[in-house]
Amino acid sequence: MRTGQEYLQAIQDQRTIYLNGQRVDNVTTHPAFIGITQTFASMYDFAAEEENGMQYLTEDGTVANKVYMMPRNRDELRERREAIEKWAKQTCGFVGRSPDHVAAFLAAFASHEEIFARGGERFAKNVQDFYKKARDEDLFLSYVIIPPQIDRSKSAHEQKEDHLPVGVYEERPEGIIVRGSQMLGTSAAVSDYLFVSCIVPLREGDEDYAISFVVPINTPGLKLYSRPSFAMGKPSTFDYPLSTQFDESDCLVVFDDVLIPWEQIFVYRNIELVRAQFHESPAHIWGNSQAQVRFVTKLKFLIGVAKKITEMNGTDRFPQVQEKLADMASLAATVEGSLLASEYHCLDRNGYAVPNPRFLYGVVGMQESMYSRLISILRDLSGGGVLQVPSSYLEMVNPETREDIKRYIRSSQGESTEKIQLFKLAWDIIGSEFAGRHQQYELFYNGAPHVAKGYSFRNYNFQETTKLVDQFLGSYRLPE
Numbered sequence: 001m002r003t004g005q006e007y008l009q010a011i012q013d014q015r016t017i018y019l020n021g022q023r024v025d026n027v028t029t030h031p032a033f034i035g036i037t038q039t040f041a042s043m044y045d046f047a048a049e050e051e052n053g054m055q056y057l058t059e060d061g062t063v064a065n066k067v068y069m070m071p072r073n074r075d076e077l078r079e080r081r082e083a084i085e086k087w088a089k090q091t092c093g094f095v096g097r098s099p100d101h102v103a104a105f106l107a108a109f110a111s112h113e114e115i116f117a118r119g120g121e122r123f124a125k126n127v128q129d130f131y132k133k134a135r136d137e138d139l140f141l142s143y144v145i146i147p148p149q150i151d152r153s154k155s156a157h158e159q160k161e162d163h164l165p166v167g168v169y170e171e172r173p174e175g176i177i178v179r180g181s182q183m184l185g186t187s188a189a190v191s192d193y194l195f196v197s198c199i200v201p202l203r204e205g206d207e208d209y210a211i212s213f214v215v216p217i218n219t220p221g222l223k224l225y226s227r228p229s230f231a232m233g234k235p236s237t238f239d240y241p242l243s244t245q246f247d248e249s250d251c252l253v254v255f256d257d258v259l260i261p262w263e264q265i266f267v268y269r270n271i272e273l274v275r276a277q278f279h280e281s282p283a284h285i286w287g288n289s290q291a292q293v294r295f296v297t298k299l300k301f302l303i304g305v306a307k308k309i310t311e312m313n314g315t316d317r318f319p320q321v322q323e324k325l326a327d328m329a330s331l332a333a334t335v336e337g338s339l340l341a342s343e344y345h346c347l348d349r350n351g352y353a354v355p356n357p358r359f360l361y362g363v364v365g366m367q368e369s370m371y372s373r374l375i376s377i378l379r380d381l382s383g384g385g386v387l388q389v390p391s392s393y394l395e396m397v398n399p400e401t402r403e404d405i406k407r408y409i410r411s412s413q414g415e416s417t418e419k420i421q422l423f424k425l426a427w428d429i430i431g432s433e434f435a436g437r438h439q440q441y442e443l444f445y446n447g448a449p450h451v452a453k454g455y456s457f458r459n460y461n462f463q464e465t466t467k468l469v470d471q472f473l474g475s476y477r478l479p480e
């Protein structure tokens with residue numbers, strides 16, 4: 001099992017990342033990335049400690065991280081969920097693309113290698129070999145599977161110029177040259193490898209864009225353009241506890257004629273297989289169940305903050321406030337309940353256990369309104385307290401100001417420091433740039449809202465509902 005130190009060493013390489021007009025020299029020391037790399041390092045250290053229960057014996061007799069499991073029954077699904085939850089707790093659910101997300105996709109691909117074999121046996125072997133490598137080396141993969149936002153009314157080959165989304169530019173004996181771009185690599189800057197494909201439906205004529213491959217982040221020609229950092233320039237972790245530790249970054253990924261050796265390719269110029277890899281294998285479902293485990297943890301954390309705020313402000317005994325907390329609890333319980341139901345009613349797919357998509361996607365379809373509703377309640381319960389805090393911890397130590405801060409920023413229960421700490425955390429959830437990015441993340445990480453609802457629509461089984469109605473309608477007739 002990989003240690004945090006090994007992870008940090010591995011990502012100090014020649015990767016090309018641009019931020020604020022400059023190339024990032026070393027992600028492990030750069031102020032934009034140091035917090036998140038330290039967070040991931042501590043997650044690896046946690047998993048490497050056997051007593052933390054994150055390890056399992058693989059089908060090949062090796063010891064690996066449970067996030068790479070290919071669950072075969074309900075018990076193994078539970079085991080995997082508990083491991084994912086342990087990691088999610090380390091980031092309070094605020095890191096979306098931790099290594100367990102794409103690990104789920106790789107495990108699912110390897111569990112259904114015959115899908116890839118439909119494009120040629122060598123591709124099935126590539127999938128299997130890479131899965132084992134990633135699992136045994138405990139690799140961190142991020143992914144980009146969405147074409148850049150240019151003209152959504154046109155498919156890949158209909159765009160104004162060729163190779164705006166990433167596609168095959170040239171075929172060579174040793175591999176393919178890919179050119180173009182893809183959005184939006186969350187955590188890509190601090191991962192080992194990138195998985196690249198296209199989950200958006202492709203049309204006839206898009207064959208050059210119908211590919212799927214893995215590539216090390218430090219490959220020549222691969223460039224990452226990061227959005228602004230939310231960690232940089234903050235006075236301290238006390239002031240911005242989430243921004244400084246959990247800003248996983250999002251990057252536009254540019255492929256400037258990148259050579260992808262054949263062994264790293266899973267699907268080659270095959271529209272049908274690009275779709276099948278996600279939806280005929282359990283990839284999309286296993287990936288989304290990981291995402292829901294993280295989401296449940298995040299919702300519980302939000303509720304914990306809300307509850308503590310009301311206790312500190314002495315509002316927790318007001319019935320109207322309890323009602324608002326109850327709203328939060330009901331929403332969170334619905335998500336958690338659906339997650340557990342999807343596991344309990346899991347399906348067998350070729351010998352592998354798959355969470356029931358009806359329940360899993362049922363909550364995915366509600367995510368659009370769910371997160372913003374909880375944030376809105378937390379905002380409501382916080383009042384102006386989140387802005388009544390000093391600009392930074394420095395006013396709490398400066399002899400000229402500290403007595404005023406201590407006297408006037410306090411609560412019914414806690415000391416001044418505790419109140420400021422809690423309310424600064426609340427602001428990082430509801431008001432900071434980091435907070436805004438999280439609202440965007442929960443809305444879009446699984447595709448635009450209409451896409452997420454589409455999964456719910458397709459997986460519900462409406463036949464069961466119409467049958468109920470038909471039965472009832474059949475029980476009475478037009479009067480004679």
Ligand SMILES: Cc1cc2nc3c(=O)[nH]c(=O)nc-3n(C[C@H](O)[C@H](O)[C@H](O)COP(=O)(O)OP(=O)(O)OC[C@H]3O[C@@H](n4cnc5c(N)ncnc54)[C@H](O)[C@@H]3O)c2cc1C
Pocket residue numbers: 097143144145146148149152183184185186187250437440441444445446447448449450
């Ligand atoms: C914070 C964040 C992190 C992300 N991380 C990743 C990542 O790690 N890897 C990755 O691959 N992707 C990632 N994404 C990208 C994400 O998958 C996309 O944002 C998502 O697929 C939606 O695409 P889009 O943003 O271009 O929105 P669009 O597709 O442009 O949709 C925007 C809006 O336009 C309207 N619209 C667009 N098309 C239609 C249509 N056909 N019918 C009706 N209405 C339509 C809808 O109102 C929709 O909500 C991330 C996104 C965000 C915001």
